[in-house]
Amino acid sequence: MSEFKCPECGYVFSEEKGDEHEGYSPGTTFESLPEDFVCPDCSVQYKEDFEPA
Amino acid sequence: MKGYTATLPDGEAIHYVDRKRWLWSLSVLYPLQPFLGIWLHAETGNQAWLLLPLFLGYVVAPFQDWLLGEDENNPPEEVVIQLDRDRYYRFLTYAVVPLHFIALFGAAWWAGTQDLSWWAFIGLAIVAGMGSGLGINTGHELGHKKAAFERNLAKIVLAVPVYGHFWIEHNRGHHRDVSTPDDPASSRMGESIYKFALREVPGAFNRAWAIEKDRLERRGRSVWSSNNQILQSMALSLVVQLGLLIAFGWLMIPFLILHNIFAWWQLTSANYVEHYGLLRLKEANGKFERCQPWHSWNSNHIYSNLVLFHLERHSDHHAHPLRRYQSLRHFDDLPTLPSGYFGSYLLAYVPWIWYRVMDKRLLALPHIQGDLNKVNIDPGKRQMIYEKYGQAAA
Numbered sequence: 513m514s515e516f517k518c519p520e521c522g523y524v525f526s527e528e529k530g531d532e533h534e535g536y537s538p539g540t541t542f543e544s545l546p547e548d549f550v551c552p553d554c555s556v557q558y559k560e561d562f563e564p565a
Numbered sequence: 566m567k568g569y570t571a572t573l574p575d576g577e578a579i580h581y582v583d584r585k586r587w588l589w590s591l592s593v594l595y596p597l598q599p600f601l602g603i604w605l606h607a608e609t610g611n612q613a614w615l616l617l618p619l620f621l622g623y624v625v626a627p628f629q630d631w632l633l634g635e636d637e638n639n640p641p642e643e644v645v646i647q648l649d650r651d652r653y654y655r656f657l658t659y660a661v662v663p664l665h666f667i668a669l670f671g672a673a674w675w676a677g678t679q680d681l682s683w684w685a686f687i688g689l690a691i692v693a694g695m696g697s698g699l700g701i702n703t704g705h706e707l708g709h710k711k712a713a714f715e716r717n718l719a720k721i722v723l724a725v726p727v728y729g730h731f732w733i734e735h736n737r738g739h740h741r742d743v744s745t746p747d748d749p750a751s752s753r754m755g756e757s758i759y760k761f762a763l764r765e766v767p768g769a770f771n772r773a774w775a776i777e778k779d780r781l782e783r784r785g786r787s788v789w790s791s792n793n794q795i796l797q798s799m800a801l802s803l804v805v806q807l808g809l810l811i812a813f814g815w816l817m818i819p820f821l822i823l824h825n826i827f828a829w830w831q832l833t834s835a836n837y838v839e840h841y842g843l844l845r846l847k848e849a850n851g852k853f854e855r856c857q858p859w860h861s862w863n864s865n866h867i868y869s870n871l872v873l874f875h876l877e878r879h880s881d882h883h884a885h886p887l888r889r890y891q892s893l894r895h896f897d898d899l900p901t902l903p904s905g906y907f908g909s910y911l912l913a914y915v916p917w918i919w920y921r922v923m924d925k926r927l928l929a930l931p932h933i934q935g936d937l938n939k940v941n942i943d944p945g946k947r948q949m950i951y952e953k954y955g956q957a958a959a
Contacts, residue, residue, distance in 0.1 A: 520885065520887075521711075521885075521886075521887045523711075532784075533780075534780060534783065535780050535781070535782070535783025535784035535785075536783065550737070550741050552737075553711055553887065554740070554885075554886045554887055555736050555737050555740040555741050555886065556740055556741075556855075556856060556883070556884070556886060558852075
């Protein structure tokens with residue numbers, strides 16, 4: 513399980529924990545997030561911008 | 566005055582003092598304007614004083630911007646972390662939240678209990694609405710932060726203008742779609758502010774609702790549940806406005822309708838001037854290019870920035886949405902409005918003057934250089950605009 517970080521605001525998507533508020537359950541892979549996923553905190557970085565944390 | 570010390574990469578020590586530190590309290594005091602009119606009315610018996618805040622907003626504020634001019638100072642990047650962490654600045658954004666409620670209650674109390682002429686009553690409702698419109702600005706600053714406390718304060722303050730959907734719509738919708746034809750909160754060349762308002766107000770609500778519905782569906786919840794963050798804020802609005810109706814009677818119906826409309830109108834005005842005609846181009850993969858500094862209009866005018874938590878440094882805000890107001894920066898060669906927001910609103914309210922001033926500025930921007938294919942144009946005016954500038958539509 514990996515973590516991916518938003519390069520703008522530092523939001524971290526943890527595959528292990530998911531993101532309860534956003535409705536992504538624990539174990540959700542980053543790969544399986546929708547293609548139009550944007551950073552839940554800053555909304556200006558897209559899925560492809562996220563970097564492995 | 567408090568200063569911040571840091572070391573530049575070359576080893577040089579710097580000391581930064583924010584000369585606007587205490588002046589930021591203007592953003593906190595500004596929403597209390599209705600009380601100024603109420604006090605002068607009570608002292609003199611002359612109802613015209615109730616309209617004073619309209620004069621302050623539409624005449625004095627643009628004049629102050631002209632008089633005090635612009636401020637291009639930026640905090641050095643090395644002190645921004647310290648500046649962001651200084652709790653004084655965020656305290657101001659918390660302190661103003663209850664004042665928005667108090668200002669609405671005060672104006673409603675006066676309108677509901679004094680024997681006012683119809684024009685003074687309408688004027689006071691509009692004045693109250695202008696103050697609550699600033700509540701959307703407060704909610705904007707708070708809603709962009711990560712801390713649950715600040716986001717909850719955003720939901721609370723947005724209940725005053727009945728605009729609880731704003732922080733979802735703005736953060737997750739507008740920031741994603743800004744300066745594209747898909748964005749109901751970005752105005753188009755040739756689109757008057759009045760036409761824009763009719764697209765923006767319902768469009769923004771629908772987008773917020775769709776975003777929240779998606780989120781709740783992923784969580785297996787109904788959109789009609791207490792988890793809906795829009796409904797949470799709207800429930801507080803209902804309590805407040807119903808409470809005023811019970812306290813001061815049927816007069817509150819026209820008062821609150823006018824109040825709400827004029828609060829929303831403040832946001833519409835800001836949205837209208839912030840991205841007029843600016844367009845992110847589509848890339849080969851079909852996605853819009855990233856939002857760049859030249860996709861927002863800016864102003865460095867001191868006075869209006871001080872009462873709007875630096876909102877007018879808008880390009881930096883879109884590049885770094887979580888950056889706190891005290892740290893937003895000016896950059897050279899950005900699209901620049903002819904005046905601060907309040908003066909720009911006046912231009913926008915008379916569309917032919919707005920087009921006359923702004924279309925020229927828009928087409929002269931370095932990334933556009935007269936090329937209408939790089940402009941966000943109102944579809945209904947497209948042909949007319951292309952003909953006017955002698956270009957063939959793409």
